[in-house]
Amino acid sequence: MVNDQVTLDGAIAQVLDTLDGPISMQEFYQKVLEIRPSHAKNPTASIRDRMRYGWYHKIAELDSDTLIPMRCLMRGIRFAVPLSRKEVSQGLLLTYPAFELYLPREFPLSEVKLLDERGNTLPTRLKSFKETVETPLGSTEIKREGFELSTWFKQHKVKRGDYLLVTTENWERGHIRLEHEPAKARQRRQAEIAARNQEFADHVFDLLESQREEDILTGKAVPTALAQMSDPYGYPGDHWMQILAKDPRMRSDGWMIRYSDWRSPLESILLERFFEEEMVPEVEELPLSEEAQQQVYRFKAALKYHKSLWRRIEIQGGQTLVDFNHILVNAFRHDWDHMGGFWKRVRRGNTKRYRDIEMGDVDPMGGGSGADVTIASLDLTPGDTLKFVFDFGDWIEHILTLETITVPEDNVQYPRVIAQNRPRYRYCQSCKEAGRKTIATWICIECSNREGQDVLVCEDCLYKHHEDHYADEIVY
Ligand SMILES: [Zn+2]
Ligand SMILES: [Zn+2]
Numbered sequence: 001m002v003n004d005q006v007t008l009d010g011a012i013a014q015v016l017d018t019l020d021g022p023i024s025m026q027e028f029y030q031k032v033l034e035i036r037p038s039h040a041k042n043p044t045a046s047i048r049d050r051m052r053y054g055w056y057h058k059i060a061e062l063d064s065d066t067l068i069p070m071r072c073l074m075r076g077i078r079f080a081v082p083l084s085r086k087e088v089s090q091g092l093l094l095t096y097p098a099f100e101l102y103l104p105r106e107f108p109l110s111e112v113k114l115l116d117e118r119g120n121t122l123p124t125r126l127k128s129f130k131e132t133v134e135t136p137l138g139s140t141e142i143k144r145e146g147f148e149l150s151t152w153f154k155q156h157k158v159k160r161g162d163y164l165l166v167t168t169e170n171w172e173r174g175h176i177r178l179e180h181e182p183a184k185a186r187q188r189r190q191a192e193i194a195a196r197n198q199e200f201a202d203h204v205f206d207l208l209e210s211q212r213e214e215d216i217l218t219g220k221a222v223p224t225a226l227a228q229m230s231d232p233y234g235y236p237g238d239h240w241m242q243i244l245a246k247d248p249r250m251r252s253d254g255w256m257i258r259y260s261d262w263r264s265p266l267e268s269i270l271l272e273r274f275f276e277e278e279m280v281p282e283v284e285e286l287p288l289s290e291e292a293q294q295q296v297y298r299f300k301a302a303l304k305y306h307k308s309l310w311r312r313i314e315i316q317g318g319q320t321l322v323d324f325n326h327i328l329v330n331a332f333r334h335d336w337d338h339m340g341g342f343w344k345r346v347r348r349g350n351t352k353r354y355r356d357i358e359m360g361d362v363d364p365m366g367g368g369s370g371a372d373v374t375i376a377s378l379d380l381t382p383g384d385t386l387k388f389v390f391d392f393g394d395w396i397e398h399i400l401t402l403e404t405i406t407v408p409e410d411n412v413q414y415p416r417v418i419a420q421n422r423p424r425y426r427y428c429q430s431c432k433e434a435g436r437k438t439i440a441t442w443i444c445i446e447c448s449n450r451e452g453q454d455v456l457v458c459e460d461c462l463y464k465h466h467e468d469h470y471a472d473e474i475v476y
Helices: 008-018 025-035 043-054 070-074 085-090 150-155 183-187 190-210 218-228 240-246 265-275 290-294 321-331 429-433 445-451 459-465
Strands: 059-063 066-069 078-082 092-094 113-115 126-135 138-148 163-170 175-181 215-217 250-252 256-259 296-303 306-316 340-347 354-362 385-390 396-406 416-420 442-444 471-473
Touching (some): 008 025, 025 043, 025 066, 059 070, 070 218, 085 092, 175 183, 183 190, 190 215, 190 218, 190 250, 218 256, 240 250, 306 321, 321 340, 321 385, 442 445, 442 459, 445 471
Antiparallel strands (some): 092 138, 126 138, 250 256, 296 396, 340 354, 385 396
16 A cells, blocks of 8 residues: 555554565565655665664664564574572562563563463562662662562572573563573583574674674674574573673673774773773783794785885894884884884674774884884784884874794894885986986975976985975885
């Protein structure tokens, strides 16, 4: 039925109601357009955008072409909730974090219906109480809620450390089935649980890697990862929050998932203020063996936006980012009086995107967070790349590609430049007018701007004709 009055959200909701499983995105857009025709140039784009930002809590993406209504995906999903001492002694099942993301957003807890293993309704009521928690900014009182289950707990002889296996029978209506699993029974299936946890964590991490941004909403990542599991409705691994808390690759505040080396602006400010430290991820400070210190790292260093300008540089494992900065500044003839910074570039999954992990910076006096960071501690293997930025004002970016790691040669001083691009010389215009051919080593910025073309001169002519002019050295 075509209806001009219906909104885009209304049309999406109508189509969603008719679905009972996965559907291709194209088919979904088509159904929405049947209800709400559009004359836009690219009508599916606006539907897609609306769904990504306004509907992610009701629709999960199985892959880039398929979506599934959350109520279908979550029907029958199982998860495990470890019971704390407090819960067992008071006969309570705390709602947070147990049901986080396992119920529709803002679902009223008072309407949750708990069922026993046979599907009979469990008599319960919602109890709330205040709890004091410690935060970095002092202690604060928070409101907590839990389902009163003391009779059922007693019947099942529930003990601290036991688990509840939870099945979402009906996600939309908040129908949840509980089974008691004694700690010992769960212990016996540890290998199976570990495998499931790993599979889940890998799906979440792949989702994070595939994002344009370096974060993803838990509300998007967790359901999608659940849907991607080889057996989403099988024996449950641990709760998603526990799995993410233990994964060294990621961290989550419950709302967003980010790479583990990410720091919030608040964390950075607090840490810098109290510890006067820059937020650089800790590089493992293992003492380097003599061999590791001696090893020679051969890098090809190129300007990012002028790749034909490159230098091949050798530096030893025991040398630091100060040494590296120094030879790079000389090799590319940069002014010495600026900061230099190093980042490790890590490819994100199979994408063409990289993320940069700060390794440290170096000031002109040889200080800075990178002062004591050795080349060996960067943990590089051939093919890895670093980003080197010189002068945080002009932001001159270089890509440093590690080519090989070899043993040092006798009687050689490292670091050293062993090769560079074949220079394409340009010649001094003043000398040319006088009938001489001299390589230009300077560009007069002032004259170039005035004449609207590059004014290139040799050093002699620079002093003779452009003495007070602002000029830049030419690098070949
Ligand atoms: Zn000249
Ligand atoms: Zn000039």
